[in-house]
Amino acid sequence: MILVTGGAGFIGSNFILDWLAHSDEPVLNLDKLTYAGNLDNLAPLRNDARHIFVQGDIGERALVSTLLARHRPRALLHFAAESHVDRSIDSPGEFIATNINGTFTLLEAARAYWQELDGARKSAFRFLHVSTDEVYGTLGPNDPAFTEQSAYAPNSPYAASKAASDHLVRASHHTYGLPTLTSNCSNNYGPCQFPEKLIPLMIANALAGKALPVYGDGRQIRDWLYVGDHCAALRRILEAGRPGDVYNVGGQNEMSNIDVVHTLCDLLDAEAPAQASYRAQIAHVTDRAGHDRRYAVDAGKLQRELGWAPAEDFASGLARTVRWYLAHRDWAGAIASGAYRDVRWPAGVAA
Incomplete structure (x- = not known):
């Protein structure tokens, strides 16, 4: 068994679905179900005995220790985090509590559990911490991409909290x-992403006839990584990564925000045409405070040492993403109405 934290969130839920599509090894899923936690993301596993869901906080040491002792996982994959930069600017304390204090509590519980393991089980145990490229700060237009040796220079409360969690993992x-x-991954996109992030927000607003808000000039550049490729990378890192090492995961798709929005509009014009092009709904708004201009990571180490490479380019990944959202309008509707907060698992599944 493996233990996944934050498994009802965007990347965590995609990882669990991907994991169980490739393996019958059970997953224990610990998620607090904050606003971004959505059990609808895991609907295909609703009655699947391989998935055990527990609602709880990674900051509750007694709970985490009890789960480790009871289920004896061979690995812990830590996705749970507050992750939206805008929210970190408005409410940084929540990011300190979850991303720093919560990670510390999780590490301490995992260390106590690991130290009590014997022989092969102790040697095989892994703690995989899923972080972000934002810990490295921002790049100039002609700077080389971040590598695992790049200095940390976080510029938002979110990035600073993730940088601190990375340091705690290293120290442990x-x-x-x-x-x-x-x-440390670049910007993920794909199915089940909460519609506060750029791509799902633009899709939801476009279909609802609302403005498509673009910060500043929209020329902020990000490296876009399809979430399925990220999941494949994590499976490979867990399988063959060297303990103590860091691996950058990038999609090799640098795009400006405005070009992403234009491409989305063009895809929606083809897949769900309206009376006018969705580009007409684009509205430039005041830029975000401290907005980093460019992120990009060099995933060469992961490719050279572990043989991973992304399967999707941006065009194919974005097309898959748009078609998923068009086919799952009820999923987005439940978020818009708040009904997703009422989803419950059948008796006996949550334990």
């Missing part, structure tokens, strides 16, 4: 020997 390995792995 170098001080105590906990077999940790860290991944």
Whole structure:
């Protein structure tokens, strides 16, 4: 069994679905179900005995320790995090509590559990911490992409909280020997992403006839990574990554925000045409405070050492994403109405 934190969120739920599509090894899913946690993301597993859901907080040491002792996972994959930069600017305390204090609590519980394991089980245990490229700060237009050796220079409360969590993971390995792995990924997109992030927000607003708000000039550049490719990378890192190492995961798709929005509009014009092009709904708004201009990561280490490469380019991945949202308008509707907060698992599944 593996333990996944934050498994009802965007990347965590995609990872669990991907994991169980490739393996029958059970997953214990611990998620607090904050506003971005959505059990509808895991609807295909609603009656699947391989998935055990527990609602709870990674900051509750007693709960985490009890789950580790009861289920004895061979690995812990840590996705749980507050992740929206805008929210971190408005309410940074929540990011400190979850991303820093919660990660510390999780590490301490995992270390105590790992130290009590024997022989092969102790050697095989892994703690995989899923982080972000935002810890590295911003790049100039001609700067080379971030590598695993790039200095940390976080510029938002979100990025700073994730940088702190990365340092705690590193320290747990170098001080105590906990077999940790860290991944720093670029901007993910794909099915089940909460519609506060750029791509699902633009799709939802476009279909609703609302404005498509673009910060500033829209020339902020991001490296876009399809979530399915990210999941494949994480499976490979867990399988063969060296304890204590860091791996950058990128999609090799640098695009400006405005070009992403234009491409989305063109796809929607083809897939769900309206009376006028969706481009007419684009509205430039005041830029976000401290908005980083460019992110890009060099995933060469992951490719050279572990043989991973993205399967999707931006065109194919975005087309898949748009078609998913068009086919799952009820999913987005439940979020808009708040009904997704009322989803419950059948008795006996949550344990």
